[in-house]
Amino acid sequence: MQKNYYILFHNTRVNSPLSSYDKRKSRQSFDRAAHRYDKSAALQQQVAAKLIALQSKEGVQSVLDIGCGTGQVTAAMCVDYPQANIVALDFAERMLLETEKRLSVINKSATLVCADAECLPFVDESFDLIISSLMLQWSNDLTQNLTHIHRCLMGKGQLAFSTFTEGTLKEVKASWKSVDGLVHTSDFMGVDTLKQSVEAAGFRNVQIHQETIVSLYPKVREVLMDMKRIGASNAHSDRSKGLTGKQRFAAFESAYEIFKQADMNYPCTWELAYVFGEK
Numbered sequence: 001m002q003k004n005y006y007i008l009f010h011n012t013r014v015n016s017p018l019s020s021y022d023k024r025k026s027r028q029s030f031d032r033a034a035h036r037y038d039k040s041a042a043l044q045q046q047v048a049a050k051l052i053a054l055q056s057k058e059g060v061q062s063v064l065d066i067g068c069g070t071g072q073v074t075a076a077m078c079v080d081y082p083q084a085n086i087v088a089l090d091f092a093e094r095m096l097l098e099t100e101k102r103l104s105v106i107n108k109s110a111t112l113v114c115a116d117a118e119c120l121p122f123v124d125e126s127f128d129l130i131i132s133s134l135m136l137q138w139s140n141d142l143t144q145n146l147t148h149i150h151r152c153l154m155g156k157g158q159l160a161f162s163t164f165t166e167g168t169l170k171e172v173k174a175s176w177k178s179v180d181g182l183v184h185t186s187d188f189m190g191v192d193t194l195k196q197s198v199e200a201a202g203f204r205n206v207q208i209h210q211e212t213i214v215s216l217y218p219k220v221r222e223v224l225m226d227m228k229r230i231g232a233s234n235a236h237s238d239r240s241k242g243l244t245g246k247q248r249f250a251a252f253e254s255a256y257e258i259f260k261q262a263d264m265n266y267p268c269t270w271e272l273a274y275v276f277g278e279k
């Protein structure tokens with residue numbers, strides 16, 4: 001079968017020796033989840049819609065969507081900027097296939113690139129808008145990653161991205177901590193550190209909008225299942241490598257009980273930052 005996208009991943013270094021995030025495992029999880037992603041991605045859809053609504057740029061000629069997933073942001077870019085050259089990048093090939101399907105339904109097309117977001121395969125000053133929804137929190141070195149993004153933007157180009165910040169998954173973290181003290185979730189940056197990172201990469205006029213979303217679940221295990229279904233399993237290199245045994249999981253569920261609400265639902269908190277900056 002002919003492939004309608006470029007694969008540039010195999011030549012890149014998948015994990016640097018200092019990686020705290022296991023990219024190989026994460027890439028496999030997202031690849032496996034691609035076909036079912038949209039059914040469990042209500043939060044991601046809500047966040048992407050808000051990012052798109054908040055970002056505004058006139059006369060956009062070229063857009064890069066980093067970590068495009070199944071292409072919801074890419075599709076919106078194709079509609080909002082019909083004359084622009086749109087490029088969608090993801091390291092999971094099957095996510096790109098889903099993006100291709102989504103675009104063909106609305107009769108649009110984009111250049112699809114299978115590559116690592118931390119090794120962007122583009123020459124300097126290639127895009128005037130670079131957008132990314134809920135991907136950059138997995139950067140091993142956010143400032144370095146944003147420096148590459150800055151390099152790929154044209155003069156006066158705009159960066160727009162959404163990411164999780166400190167406080168995300170606080171109920172999950174606290175419950176696991178009381179059980180075994182091991183790393184079961186990613187660590188998320190505080191907003192001040194995030195802003196410093198974006199500025200250190202060279203961006204000006206950095207604006208951050210914050211939002212807290214609390215998802216409610218009838219069962220504790222549904223909290224974790226939702227993340228698994230979209231491929232966002234814990235890919236931290238220090239994660240517990242053994243099986244999460246039944247007894248430990250039962251202890252986790254019982255620790256989560258203290259968060260149970262009057263309506264019998266279990267909350268899961270997501271702290272969002274919508275970040276905008278200019279080159």
Ligand SMILES: C[S@@+](CC[C@H](N)C(=O)[O-])C[C@H]1O[C@@H](n2cnc3c(N)ncnc32)[C@H](O)[C@@H]1O
Binds near residue numbers: 092
């Ligand atoms: C939570 S999904 C978000 C997808 C999409 N932006 C959305 O809003 O639905 C994160 C996406 O980033 C991709 N991703 C994660 N790390 C990546 C990396 N280092 N390079 C390229 N893509 C990456 C995953 O494959 C996945 O498709």
